[in-house]
Amino acid sequence: MRGPNLQIAGLLDTLCPMHAVLDRTGHIVHAGPTLCKLSPGCAASGRRFSELFQIRRPRIDGSMAALRAHAGEKLHLQIRGAVRTDLKGVLTPLPEYGSPEAGGMGPAGGAVVNLSFGISVVDAVRAFELTSADFAATDLTIEMLYLVEAKTAAMEASRMLNLRLQGAMIAAEEKAYTDQLTGLKNRHAAEYLLQRLLDSEQDFALMHLDLDFFKAVNDTMGHAAGDHVLREVARLMVEETRSGDTVARVGGDEFLLIFTRLTDTQCMQDIAARLIARLEAPIAFNDQMCRISASAGSVLSCDYAYPVRERMMEDTDIALYAAKQDGRGRHVAFDSSMRVGNRMARPIEAKRRAED
Amino acid sequence: MHGLINRAIERFVRDTYGRDTWHHVMCLAGLEFSEFEAMLTYEDHVTLDVLAAAQDVLGRPVPDILEDIGTYLVSHPKAEPLRRLLRFGGSTFTEFLHSLDDLPAWTRLAVSDLELPQLELREHAADRFSLTCQARHAGFGHVIVGLLRALADDYGALVLLEHKGARKGREIIVIQLLSMAYASGRQFDLGARAG
Numbered sequence: 001m002r003g004p005n006l007q008i009a010g011l012l013d014t015l016c017p018m019h020a021v022l023d024r025t026g027h028i029v030h031a032g033p034t035l036c037k038l039s040p041g042c043a044a045s046g047r048r049f050s051e052l053f054q055i056r057r058p059r060i061d062g063s064m065a066a067l068r069a070h071a072g073e074k075l076h077l078q079i080r081g082a083v084r085t086d087l088k089g090v091l092t093p094l095p096e097y098g099s100p101e102a103g104g105m106g107p108a109g110g111a112v113v114n115l116s117f118g119i120s121v122v123d124a125v126r127a128f129e130l131t132s133a134d135f136a137a138t139d140l141t142i143e144m145l146y147l148v149e150a151k152t153a154a155m156e157a158s159r160m161l162n163l164r165l166q167g168a169m170i171a172a173e174e175k176a177y178t179d180q181l182t183g184l185k186n187r188h189a190a191e192y193l194l195q196r197l198l199d200s201e202q203d204f205a206l207m208h209l210d211l212d213f214f215k216a217v218n219d220t221m222g223h224a225a226g227d228h229v230l231r232e233v234a235r236l237m238v239e240e241t242r243s244g245d246t247v248a249r250v251g252g253d254e255f256l257l258i259f260t261r262l263t264d265t266q267c268m269q270d271i272a273a274r275l276i277a278r279l280e281a282p283i284a285f286n287d288q289m290c291r292i293s294a295s296a297g298s299v300l301s302c303d304y305a306y307p308v309r310e311r312m313m314e315d316t317d318i319a320l321y322a323a324k325q326d327g328r329g330r331h332v333a334f335d336s337s338m339r340v341g342n343r344m345a346r347p348i349e350a351k352r353r354a355e356d
Numbered sequence: 357m358h359g360l361i362n363r364a365i366e367r368f369v370r371d372t373y374g375r376d377t378w379h380h381v382m383c384l385a386g387l388e389f390s391e392f393e394a395m396l397t398y399e400d401h402v403t404l405d406v407l408a409a410a411q412d413v414l415g416r417p418v419p420d421i422l423e424d425i426g427t428y429l430v431s432h433p434k435a436e437p438l439r440r441l442l443r444f445g446g447s448t449f450t451e452f453l454h455s456l457d458d459l460p461a462w463t464r465l466a467v468s469d470l471e472l473p474q475l476e477l478r479e480h481a482a483d484r485f486s487l488t489c490q491a492r493h494a495g496f497g498h499v500i501v502g503l504l505r506a507l508a509d510d511y512g513a514l515v516l517l518e519h520k521g522a523r524k525g526r527e528i529i530v531i532q533l534l535s536m537a538y539a540s541g542r543q544f545d546l547g548a549r550a551g
Contacts, residue, residue, distance in 0.1 A: 126547030132447050143465075145546060146444040150466030153437045157360075157394040164393070 008105055008112075015136055016114045022049050024109035026064040034134045035115060038124075039079055049113065053077045053087070068093045068111060077115065083127045088118040117141070122148055179249040181227060182234035190248035190256045194309050197260070197301070205262035207272065207298040208316035209237075211253035211279070212328045217290045225285045229292060232283045240275050256316075263302040265333050272296050272331030280329065293329040295320060303334075315339070357403040358470045362392040365406055367435070368421075368428040369414075377413060385409035397469065400493065407495075419498045419519070426502025430510060441466070442507060443544040449513035449536060453477055453485055475500070483533040490526050497527025504531065512541025 009030045012019045017034035020042070031043035039052050050062020057076035060066040068091070075089040094110045106112065117124045121141055124130070135141045177189035185193070197204050211233065218226035230253065237247045237255065246258040262268060276296065282289040297319025301307045319334040326332065370378045382390045385405040392398070411418050429435045430442065445455035445462070455462075460472040473491030480486065487504075489497040501517050508515040514535040520528040 122547075129545075129547065131546055142444060142546075146441060146462065147465060149437070149444075150441055150462075153441070154395075154467050161393050161395045 012112065015138075017134060017136060018115040020049060020113050020115075021106050022064070022067075022111045022113065023107035024064065026050060026062065026067065028052070029107055029110070034130070037128055037130065037134065038085070039082070052080055053089075053115075054080050064109075064111070067091055067113075071111070075113075085124050085127065086118060086120045087115045089113050089115045121145070182231055182249050184234050184238070184255075185246055185248040187248060187250040187256070190246060190250060190258065191309070193246055193258060194312075197258070198307055198309060203261055203263050203300070203302050205259040205268050205298055205300050206312055206316055207257040207259070207268070207296050207331075208313070208320045209255045209257060209275070209294050209296040210320055210324070212293040212295055212324075214253040214292050217292060221285065221288060221290065225288070225290055228285045229283050229290050233279060233292075236278050237275065240271070240278060263300055265300065268298050268300065268333055269331065272298065276329060276331060295323040295328050296331040297321070297323055297334060298331065299334045303336075357398055357400050358467070359392050359394045359396045359398060360467065360470055362398055362403055362406065363394040364425055364429060365403070365410070366392050367432075368425045369410060371432060371434055372424070372428065373414065381406060381409045381413045384413060404493070418495065422495050422498035423502035423505075426499040426504075427506040428502075429499075430503055430506035439510065440544070440548075442503075443510070447544075449508055449511040449515070450533070452507065452511065453487075453531065456487065472496075473500075485531040485533070487529040487531060488526055489529065492525070494522040494525060494527055497522065497529055500527075501529055504529070509539075510542050512537055512539040514538035 009021065012021070012030075013032050017032040018038075019032045020028050020035055021030040023029050026048045027046055028043055028049055031039075036042060042052055048062065049067075055062055055067075055075060055077055058070055058073070060070065071091050071093045073090070075091065077087040077089050079085050079087065091111050091113045094106045094108065094112065096109050098105075098108055121144060125141075125145060132142050177185055177192070179186045194206070211229075214226065214229065217229055230249070233255075234247065234249065237257065241247055241257065241259070244260050246256075248256045248258075250256050259268070259271070276294050279292060279294045282291050284290075297316045299312050299315045299319065301312070304312070315334045315338075318338050319332045322338060323330050323332040366378060369381060379390055385402075385408070387402065387405070407418050407421065410421055414421060430439050441462075442452070445459070446452035454477060456475045456477050459475055463470050463472050473489045473496040476488045476490075478486045478488070487500065489500055497519055501519050504515070505517055513533065516532040516534060518530045520530055
């Protein structure tokens with residue numbers, strides 16, 4: 001303290017421990033205890049306020065005249081030569097006349113500047129190792145630090161909850177799109193995927209495959225055998241398709257296969273022939289052999305000017321029906337002539353019901 | 357009751373008696389899940405069922421368990437964030453006691469739907485206090501006893517605490533302060549961050 005008799009100093013130390021009392025020339029004559037922690041020796045050095053604190057806004061020189069001209073306004077400051085710490089401040093001018101000795105408040109023509117950390121408080125408390133005693137009892141800093149810590153903990157708890165809920169949601173979605181018996185996609189998933197391919201105008205081939213003689217396996221060897229066959233069939237079909245393709249079980253023994261980027265009928269024929277050949281290999285269950293086959297009908301999206309999902313599904317049905325008619329165990333690629341020549345094409349379900 | 361309260365019971369049982377014991381408690385309570393979500397709210401009876409089951413599994417009366425939960429919340433390393441939040445209440449144990457009236461408000465500031473019992477501190481002498489604890493369900497008072505005992509340790513103060521029983525949902529705790537600086541206590545660094 002340089003001021004000989006600063007009556008207000010004790011008062012200010014309690015009420016605003018981050019204040020500085022400046023004299024007419026802008027030299028610090030007294031500084032509050034917390035400000036002394038931030039800028040050690042600031043009061044004893046007899047240095048000017050603007051040498052220790054840079055006034056960043058408003059953009060003024062650090063002269064007392066300029067400072068006093070901005071009395072009452074919010075000042076943005078930084079401590080020079082310390083960890084970068086942003087401070088807020090406000091300045092009140094002291095009367096032009098009347099020294100403390102004569103009963104005045106402080107150095108005539110001087111000023112009192114009060115500082116605060118503002119939003120940088122969390123880092124500043126750590127950087128300057130401040131404690132609750134460094135803040136006035138009325139200061140909300142402690143509450144603010146509490147809030148920051150409490151909200152961080154609460155946010156973390158909420159984040160964990162969100163992660164778990166997201167995991168549960170993905171699992172539920174996965175379940176909603178999966179056929180539980182075979183692990184293949186279900187009809188819902190297949191329709192969704194078809195629509196997505198159509199919406200994004202990507203070419204693909206769609207095959208509707210129906211097992212032959214499956215009902216006989218179920219009837220003579222039991223449901224356990226039937227389920228086993230379905231799982232084996234699913235495994236074979238996944239093996240015979242590429243990772244980007246989709247195999248979905250859409251009915252008891254009906255499957256939809258989607259081959260992305262496939263635009264060639266011959267290629268489709270080859271895949272179908274290989275698939276059917278593999279499905280015709282006997283499948284062992286306990287000590288018995290289950291023998292099935294498959295019929296399939298397919299369409300290519302590139303054969304349509306404006307491919308529509310319902311229409312494509314219907315056409316695979318017609319092709320499949322033709323394959324069944326043709327003696328089963330075979331694949332038929334859809335041809336528009338089928339629709340013209342077979343106006344009475346019934347859905348495959350009706351056909352099978354009649355046969356079974 | 358708030359998930360944080362249920363979660364406190366869960367963490368206490370798991371960290372003190374092990375995961376198997378906790379699953380045993382949840383089975384006995386007849387609940388279909390084994391872990392509480394801190395940020396969800398559960399029916400009040402869930403908490404009461406879990407405490408009743410804990411009493412049977414641990415072979416200890418509910419008030420004792422509640423008191424241990426209070427102690428756990430301040431002294432277990434896994435509960436360090438909570439200890440820190442409580443220490444914001446004051447720089448001495450007496451200051452902390454005087455901050456208890458505001459504890460529900462401080463808590464709501466952080467988690468708006470967490471309802472804590474109303475607390476009211478009376479100062480009978482500089483070293484004698486009584487704390488009234490009012491809540492929908494009696495029992496919080498025992499948690500507070502455990503919490504205060506551990507916090508007194510944390511501040512390095514020596515206290516005698518006595519739960520005077522409950523009447524019409526009001527529990528009264530008598531606090532006698534024997535020494536403010538009995539031991540050195542634990543550090544509370546404003547700028548440090550838990551976890």
